[in-house]
Amino acid sequence: MATQANEPQMQAPTQGARVSRQAPMLEVRALEKTFNPGTPTAHKALAGVDLQLAPGEFACIVGSNGAGKSTLFNAIAGAVFPDAGLIKLGGRNVTFDPDYQRSRTLSRVFQDPLMGTAPHLTVAENVSLALGRSTRGASLRRAMRKEKRDLIASRLETLGFGLEDRMDVPVGTLSGGQRQAVTLLMATIGNPELLLLDEHTAALDPAATERILELTDRIVAEQNVATLMITHDLKDALAHGDRTLVMHDGRIVADVWGPERDAMDVDGLLELFRTSAGSELADDKVLLKA
Amino acid sequence: MTFSVFYDALMLGFEYSLLAVGVYITFRILDMADLTVDGSFGFGMACSAVAAVAGHPYLGLVLGAVAGAAAGCVSGLLITKARINPLLAGIITMTGLYSVNIYVLGAPNVSLLNATRVFDPLYTALGGADGSLTLDGVKMAFVVVLVCVVVALLSAYFKTEAGLAVRAVGDNEAMSRASSINTNLVKVGGLALGNALVGLTGALLAQYQGFADLASGTGMVMVGLASVIIGEVFGGHRSVTWGLSCAVAGSVVYRLIIQLALAVNLLDSNALKLVSAVIVAVFMALPAVRSAMASGASKRAAKNAMERLLAADAQALTGNAADPAPSSADSRKGE
Numbered sequence: 001m002a003t004q005a006n007e008p009q010m011q012a013p014t015q016g017a018r019v020s021r022q023a024p025m026l027e028v029r030a031l032e033k034t035f036n037p038g039t040p041t042a043h044k045a046l047a048g049v050d051l052q053l054a055p056g057e058f059a060c061i062v063g064s065n066g067a068g069k070s071t072l073f074n075a076i077a078g079a080v081f082p083d084a085g086l087i088k089l090g091g092r093n094v095t096f097d098p099d100y101q102r103s104r105t106l107s108r109v110f111q112d113p114l115m116g117t118a119p120h121l122t123v124a125e126n127v128s129l130a131l132g133r134s135t136r137g138a139s140l141r142r143a144m145r146k147e148k149r150d151l152i153a154s155r156l157e158t159l160g161f162g163l164e165d166r167m168d169v170p171v172g173t174l175s176g177g178q179r180q181a182v183t184l185l186m187a188t189i190g191n192p193e194l195l196l197l198d199e200h201t202a203a204l205d206p207a208a209t210e211r212i213l214e215l216t217d218r219i220v221a222e223q224n225v226a227t228l229m230i231t232h233d234l235k236d237a238l239a240h241g242d243r244t245l246v247m248h249d250g251r252i253v254a255d256v257w258g259p260e261r262d263a264m265d266v267d268g269l270l271e272l273f274r275t276s277a278g279s280e281l282a283d284d285k286v287l288l289k290a
Numbered sequence: 291m292t293f294s295v296f297y298d299a300l301m302l303g304f305e306y307s308l309l310a311v312g313v314y315i316t317f318r319i320l321d322m323a324d325l326t327v328d329g330s331f332g333f334g335m336a337c338s339a340v341a342a343v344a345g346h347p348y349l350g351l352v353l354g355a356v357a358g359a360a361a362g363c364v365s366g367l368l369i370t371k372a373r374i375n376p377l378l379a380g381i382i383t384m385t386g387l388y389s390v391n392i393y394v395l396g397a398p399n400v401s402l403l404n405a406t407r408v409f410d411p412l413y414t415a416l417g418g419a420d421g422s423l424t425l426d427g428v429k430m431a432f433v434v435v436l437v438c439v440v441v442a443l444l445s446a447y448f449k450t451e452a453g454l455a456v457r458a459v460g461d462n463e464a465m466s467r468a469s470s471i472n473t474n475l476v477k478v479g480g481l482a483l484g485n486a487l488v489g490l491t492g493a494l495l496a497q498y499q500g501f502a503d504l505a506s507g508t509g510m511v512m513v514g515l516a517s518v519i520i521g522e523v524f525g526g527h528r529s530v531t532w533g534l535s536c537a538v539a540g541s542v543v544y545r546l547i548i549q550l551a552l553a554v555n556l557l558d559s560n561a562l563k564l565v566s567a568v569i570v571a572v573f574m575a576l577p578a579v580r581s582a583m584a585s586g587a588s589k590r591a592a593k594n595a596m597e598r599l600l601a602a603d604a605q606a607l608t609g610n611a612a613d614p615a616p617s618s619a620d621s622r623k624g625e
Contacts, residue, residue: 099467099468100467100470100471100472100473101470103467103468103469103470104470107468108468110464114462115462115464115465116465116468117462117465118457118458118461118462118465118466119461119462120457120461121454121457121458121461125454125457125458126458128451128454129454129455129458129465129466129469129471130469132451132454132455132469139450139451139452140447140450140451140452141450141451142449142450142451143449143450143451143453143454144449186469
């Protein structure tokens with residue numbers, strides 16, 4: 001049931017057996033990153049990652065701590081530059097573009113609800129910033145024009161959190177779940193090509209997690225945006241999206257989709273984890289909840 | 291103590307208010323403690339004085355603002371490109387500017403007694419010679435109008451999309467980068483804007499008081515901070531427009547405090563810097579004092595509540611000992 005994706009010297013770009021007919025929205029090839037190279041604390045966070053994501057495809061990534069999931073996101077978003085490899089977004093080579101340029105077509109939602117919003121600006125002002133981001137350079141037009149406010153209100157209404165009535169309160173006064181809902185809206189309002197969700201429900205209570213994940217599914221489906229979601233919850237990794245990737249030691253070691261994924265349960269995913277990553281996974285530093 | 295104390299305070303307060311507004315932009319909106327101010331104030335003053343002596347008083351004001359902006363850019367580049375700690379970057383620029391100001395001014399102080407100042411043509415044009423106006427009145431009107439125009443322009447700017455981006459950078463930098471805002475550019479621009487206002491204040495002051503001297507930039511950070519913080523203590527945190535207006539009001543109140551202290555002979559003018567340092571320390575400590583008092587009060591209330599519970603327990607215990615009637619728990623057990 002495991003794929004053959006874990007050969008380190010495999011030729012790119014035939015990652016796994018998944019070949020899409022569409023041109024990939026995201027293409028990552030032989031990506032490598034070592035932190036503190038040449039020192040005793042050297043750590044190879046990415047050891048040759050190959051990954052392709054079709055437009056509208058929604059993949060979940062699981063892996064133990066230190067597997068390189070967040071570094072992969074940082075490299076794709078431009079927060080760290082890789083030592084080797086190639087990143088293409090929507091067919092463009094963005095490997096060394098600065099993060100603020102990449103964020104015109106790429107959105108990221110973090111685990112910490114505080115990270116995605118500016119606490120002292122109002123809900124409407126935060127969403128307004130997200131609306132303006134796909135344009136180059138900010139304009140001298142009034143930020144809170146009537147038609148823009150109406151648009152923001154109608155988009156807030158679709159979240160179902162009642163935030164359209166609280167447009168003018170500072171975001172800092174909202175709950176974690178509400179803030180994360182605003183962040184999700186901000187991440188997708190500009191119709192990005194790629195959405196990166198970095199454990200975006202890990203800091204929320206179970207009820208809020210449920211609502212945000214449901215909202216995530218709906219937004220991704222509506223906008224048909226290519227999405228990568230890191231999660232520590234194996235059940236979520238199988239229940240959401242249409243593909244599950246397993247990362248270990250800086251590589252993608254397993255990639256399941258289609259009927260094989262549909263038939264898989266949490267135990268099956270754990271088993272896949274063991275067979276594809278080797279015995280090291282059995283020890284208790286693997287912090288996966290089943 | 292006479293009316294003139296208030297009048298002087300009002301005039302000086304308005305005169306220094308753009309300094310407070312500049313500090314508000316860097317300190318509150320961009321969330322950076324910028325020490326460039328001491329240098330850019332003197333830089334603006336020197337440029338203005340030299341231009342006025344050469345016969346270009348209006349150009350002097352413009353040059354003063356441009357000089358301040360340039361100083362802000364230097365600090366901004368040190369912070370963003372050289373990745374120097376913002377406090378240190380400000381100190382570096384400020385220190386360097388001290389020498390620059392000596393070169394520009396060419397002497398420890400320059401008098402504008404024989405030079406035309408921005409107020410003079412205005413005074414003549416308004417028919418000041420026939421005695422219906424005082425030069426002080428014209429000065430005051432000029433400064434107040436200038437301050438109002440600048441504050442109105444700034445408050446409009448911070449409501450635009452570009453202005454919103456600046457506020458976002460000071461509020462959450464990671465989110466701003468994720469919203470494709472070039473945060474480094476915004477920081478340099480914001481420091482340039484803030485210091486342009488500081489430079490303009492220095493330029494205005496040179497022509498207002500009729501001389502420029504090298505030492506006058508010293509302690510301007512404190513003056514600006516004191517004004518901003520006094521404004522916040524009375525005005526609180528609301529919109530940016532409100533914050534800018536409070537900075538202006540804070541500048542006036544600060545001068546009032548100083549003038550009153552001087553007028554009642556509480557201290558001589560040598561103590562000015564000490565007074566502003568104490569004012570800043572006291573007003574900045576106010577939020578901490580308030581919350582300490584609030585938590586002290588709630589702690590006392592909680593203690594009282596706890597003691598009432600303990601007293602009730604003790605009473606129940608003695609009551610039970612004296613009268614072994616079945617308690618409610620016992621009676622329920624019996625049902």
